[in-house]
Amino acid sequence: MSTINLDFAEELKEYSGDTALECFNCGTCAAICPLVHDNFPRRMIRYVQVGAREKILENSDELWRCLHCGLCTHTCPREADPGEIILGLKRFVVANWRRS
Amino acid sequence: MFNPRDIIETLANNVRQTTSPFGIPKFMVNKWHKDVNLPEEGEYMLITGLMYQFTPFIEKSTQYLEKYEGTKMASLLKYAKYMPGYLSGIGLAMMTSGKEKKNAGQALKDIAFLLKKSKVDFGYRPDLDNYSGILLYDMGDQKGFVAHAKKVAKKLKDAGVKKIITVDPHTAYAIKELFPKYTGISFEVKSYFELLDFESKDLGLEVTIHDPCFFGRYLKLSDIPRKVLGNLGITEFKIRNQGEFTSCCGGPAESISPSLSNEIMEKRVEELKEPGKPIIAYCPICLGNLKKSGAKVEDLSTILARHI
Ligand code: SF4
Numbered sequence A: 001m002s003t004i005n006l007d008f009a010e011e012l013k014e015y016s017g018d019t020a021l022e023c024f025n026c027g028t029c030a031a032i033c034p035l036v037h038d039n040f041p042r043r044m045i046r047y048v049q050v051g052a053r054e055k056i057l058e059n060s061d062e063l064w065r066c067l068h069c070g071l072c073t074h075t076c077p078r079e080a081d082p083g084e085i086i087l088g089l090k091r092f093v094v095a096n097w098r099r100s
Numbered sequence B: 001m002f003n004p005r006d007i008i009e010t011l012a013n014n015v016r017q018t019t020s021p022f023g024i025p026k027f028m029v030n031k032w033h034k035d036v037n038l039p040e041e042g043e044y045m046l047i048t049g050l051m052y053q054f055t056p057f058i059e060k061s062t063q064y065l066e067k068y069e070g071t072k073m074a075s076l077l078k079y080a081k082y083m084p085g086y087l088s089g090i091g092l093a094m095m096t097s098g099k100e101k102k103n104a105g106q107a108l109k110d111i112a113f114l115l116k117k118s119k120v121d122f123g124y125r126p127d128l129d130n131y132s133g134i135l136l137y138d139m140g141d142q143k144g145f146v147a148h149a150k151k152v153a154k155k156l157k158d159a160g161v162k163k164i165i166t167v168d169p170h171t172a173y174a175i176k177e178l179f180p181k182y183t184g185i186s187f188e189v190k191s192y193f194e195l196l197d198f199e200s201k202d203l204g205l206e207v208t209i210h211d212p213c214f215f216g217r218y219l220k221l222s223d224i225p226r227k228v229l230g231n232l233g234i235t236e237f238k239i240r241n242q243g244e245f246t247s248c249c250g251g252p253a254e255s256i257s258p259s260l261s262n263e264i265m266e267k268r269v270e271e272l273k274e275p276g277k278p279i280i281a282y283c284p285i286c287l288g289n290l291k292k293s294g295a296k297v298e299d300l301s302t303i304l305a306r307h308i
């Protein structure tokens, strides 16, 4: 079981906008994403919402499959900006590596 | 899939040491301008950002990555960061054929020709034409990107540059949107096709257009190439995923996973080939990636230079 980190949203602010809470998990982004891969990027947005910091770090390699093509951001009905959240998570993971 | 950390650290190291993500010295990459007589000054400064020039090297390095993806050799990549950037880059430069390097420069010669024909007042200075750092930004190396972008932007500002012409969507996005945000330095940025102005023609041709993500969605400029082509009587055969809803060519995944990149590219090529018309791209990454399928794809500048 992974732990939930309530300060994660605060930690992420340095790397990404705080639009993740806008997401209502409709799955449009995962359906339209050219990667067609295991509910990506919706799953990552959900991890952010619930503060599953360790889950993101465990699955971090997946973030770099993202092409930063922007199609998910363009079609998200809630303007949650999923593409930019993924980019923000990449920044968070890179900073984490470099600290370790 | 390669370990993203190895790839990112190698690219970041190269940019830090050599200003090029592939570690190739600029004088070996940027040669196209030697055959073109361009003034050093003008209302606009032409900044290619070196993306067209990089494509043959990207292709060569992808061929190697493709060979090693999923093998034990893939894990050796982490040692690449201990190799001086120039050393690995010169090796890559030597493995890349002269013909491919020349072809990559042709699009830039065509663009310069199109701008001259449109009576645009522009200059070119190779010392100011640097890589924008966009790959570091896309990969999430924010610190590396900002440090590099600040140097590039300052050099332009110190030279008194105010108006810039870019030729590819990635450099355009970096200078237009990211530089003001992360370096505090702004320029007026135009993509070359926004400045073209030719006599109308009635060529009666039809083409399929592949819009790059950054021109179609991020910068919302995809209607302009259509107007330029339309003015010459070249119309577009519309496909489903175009303009703001364009599909990625797969190019950005090339260094992390060549197999994933190919999978996405092949799907896109199917859509583009369906109407049976010549395919036009207007980004060097898209062009290089789509061409790998064997499909006949041309750069916007090539078709324009042929017909005006
Ligand atoms: S499309 Fe937007 S609202 Fe729907 S799951 Fe994706 S991020 Fe959430």
Ligand code: SF4
Pocket: A029, A032, A033, A034, A035, A040, A041, A065, A066, A067, A068, A069, A070, A071, A072, A073, A082, A083, A086
């Ligand atoms: S930006 Fe990334 S997550 Fe979004 S649709 Fe494109 S590849 Fe998928």
